[in-house]
Amino acid sequence: MTRRGVSHLVPTAEMTLGPFFPREFAEGVNDLAKGAQGEAIEITGRVVELDGRPLDNLVLEIWQADGAGRLDNPDFSGWGRAATDAQGSYRFRTIRPGAIAGRAPHINFLVLYSGLMRQLQTVMFFDSSDDPVLHSVEQARRSRLVAVRINANSYRFDIRLRGGDETPFFDD
């Protein structure tokens, strides 16, 4: 297929992660704060499906700016991965992200799992401030994207894939 004289390849179809993502791939990559500049924070949560059943060995990946809102800091990867345990729980340690121009501080989340035919994208915010991505979600559902502050350096962000009060996910 050509467009404007440039070749165009169709993106490969996404498929489910399946139930057997190697455990090894998700080990030792959930601490972004190690050796990084900024305020270390902890994010924990549970991931559940319909009826609140917890999901085991589900993979979450995050992508975020550094403490100053930079997305290209050579000393801070901004990326991490965690797998849930049998209780559906995950944990990240990271740096509190700074605001990027035009955006409130946030952390991008990617959900991969068996039974998910495609990846799901969502975003964690620290408060319900003005943000174009948060505001693309209808008002009644926005609070699901705002993490619960446990203490000054600890936040809880639960993800419900389906069911009442489910997490909003984005289409791109």
Next chain:
Amino acid sequence: MAIRIERRAAATQAQGIEPGYAQTARRWPSQPLVLRPHTPSELSGPQVQRCLPEIRGDLAGYGERRALGQLIRLRVRVADEDGAPLPGTVVEAWHCNAAGKYIHPNDSHDAPVDPNFYGAARLVAGENGLVELRTIKPGAYPVPDTDGWWRPPHVHFSVWGRVWLSRLVTQMFFPGDPLNDADVILNAIRDPEARGRCIARLVPSKTSELIYEYQLVVRGRKASPGLP
């Protein structure tokens, strides 16, 4: 370099729920996905090769440590939608052994473990966007609690492209396998051409390995600043 992400034709991607795959109806959101604006946060991405080292470029082994099964070599090219190769991109691959058993502790399938096979590799694409994996052909296996659904031989891939929204997790299939025609996951791709591109191509080999070629296309095109 600015990248833009365009919406994909629905028939080239699985939709959320597949009747033949019960868990999809428990996990795919009931509410429609929300369209959002793309900002630098989504249109940039991590340099994951700093976090993820290469692991095991060869899963087949040699001599007394050779894994059981048909020796194969996968030549996989990673490109963006412009067809530009993506050198330096990280590619993770995992698959079951020749008897249809994964190394994962959650795999309860009654098939033997192969002590010489560990089915997980991580590779970094070379200058022309190519990764090569020497391994053995995975077996088929039945999916528990289904009405006779067998997964055809397949290899899982996880790939990063240029930006966060280029992330691709998918599966590659082998040509000519009759199980391909009934696989719920492969046939969730409604467009036959898009589905066909998920099947590797067997190319002539003069070695002891069957050679398959494959292409992974990640989302993203170069933005053209001169155009609206």
